[in-house]
Amino acid sequence: MADRYTLRLPALRVSQGDKQIYCFAVDGKKLHDFTAVSRIRRDDEKQLQGYQRPEALSHIRAIRRYLESEGAMLPNALVLAFDERVEFVPGSPSKGIDYAVPGELIIPVDESLDEHEKPAWLVDGQQRSAAIRDADLAEFPVAAVGFIASQQEQRSQFILVNSTKPLPKGLVYELLPDTTGQLPRSYARRQLAAKIMVLLNMGDGPFCGRISSPTSPTGNIKDNSVLRMLEHSIYEGALYQYRNAEDGTGDEEAMLAHILAFWTPVASMFEDAWGKSPKESRLTHGVGIQAMGFVMDRLTADIPFDKVDWDKVRITLRGLEDHVAWTSGKWKFSDGQERSWNGLQNTANDVRLLSTHLQALVSK
Structure with a gap:
């Protein structure tokens, strides 16, 4: 029968503006009894759930070997996010210090709960916690910092905590649309684009x-x-x-309609090239995706999607057929330069070269 009990841990509540974090220590062997790793996935309704990347097994093994060696130490705190079931009971405040209050963190533990039902999620430290879980050790206390937050706030903290580490960009891009809170400027600038990208990938078209x-x-x-x-x-x-421009948001429905109205005929007109992988086609390659994006901008800028003459756009796109080399042949540029169909790479210079070439053709 699964155990149900309450874990009471000495903790320090630290106030940071109107936010509170809780600093405490816990046996790493007990961590997974109440803490889950929120794996990034999409549910049956294609809604984003979780935010963590898969375990890096080789990294976990290396940490485990270290933990099982003499004198092992993990000084960096793990970061946990709690739901409302976790409580902090304050004790007597320290004299003259109002931003740090000692007390007790009350965590309900029910070993019968599924992962997604546990009261805490690991925001940072999944490889370390997995190594402790697997290590041949009776116990291994670790420092931890926790905060109570929604999953959207957890995603924001996850990105911020990992912003100076080699976090996979693809993971960041998929998390951005469902993230709230302050983000690094480079990520905030891409948030709307990331949301549109997810809508394109999850919808029709x-x-x-x-x-x-x-x-x-x-x-x-x-x-x-x-x-x-x-x-x-x-x-x-x-x-x-x-x-x-005021808040960085946008009319997502209109953006999606505009993009699909352009790219649907592109995919249909160049069906063979669109159906191939980037190794086999420069249309689905980074250089082609970006260059055709510039063509969309050239043909439809400043015109709402429901006012664009899409028949005219399709006729113009048809005029590119004799000048593109998506899957074979050679690109012939106006300066006399010739490149093999797969000689164009996803570099700034090649994107500029192809974009300029295609925009000139549709402007004739």
């Missing part, structure tokens, strides 16, 4: 399931290529008209 991400691992179009295309259009191109 040519991008459905095609964009590679942690919850769409079979996608073969690089998320960063789509993100760059969208970001440029939102800040400088056709999608700019739907953006609220």
Whole structure:
């Protein structure tokens, strides 16, 4: 029969403005009794759940070997997020210090609960906690810092905690749309573009399931290529008209309609190239995705999607057929330069070269 009990841990409540964090120590062997790792996934309704990447097994093994050695020490605190079931009972405050209050952290433990039902989630330290779990040790106390927050706030903290570490960009991009709170400027700038990208990948249309991400691992179009295309259009191109410059939000429905109205005929017109992977096609390659994004901006900037003459756009796109080399042949540029179809790479210079070439063709 599964155990149910209450874990009472000495803790220090630290006030940071209107927020509180709780500093405490806990036996790492007991951590997984009440703490879950919130794995990033999408539910049956395609809603984002969780935020953590998969365990890095080689990293866990290395930490475990260290923990089982003599004199092992883990001085860095783990970061946990609690739900409302976790309580802090304050003790007597320290004289002259009102921002730090000693007390007791009350954590309910029910070993019969599924992972997603536990009262705490690991925001930072999953590899260390897994190594402690697997290590041949009777106990291993660790320092921890906890806070009470919603899952959206947890995602924000997860990104901030890992912003100076090599966190996979794809994971960050998928988390951004469902993240609240202050973010680094570079991430905040990409938040709206990331949201549109997720809508493209999860909805109907040519991008459905095609964009590679942690919850769409079979996608073969690089998320960063789509993100760059969208970001440029939102800040400088056709999608700019739907953006609220005051708060950085935008008319997502209008943006999505505009993008699909352009890219659906592109995918249909160049069906063979669109159906291939980036290794086999420069249309689905980063250089092609970004270049065609510039074409969309050139043809439809400052015109609301329901006012664009899409028939004219399709006729213009048809005029590119004799000048593109998505899957074979050579690119022939106006300066006399020729490149093999797969000679173009996802570099700033090549994106500029192809974008300029295609924009000139549609402007004739």
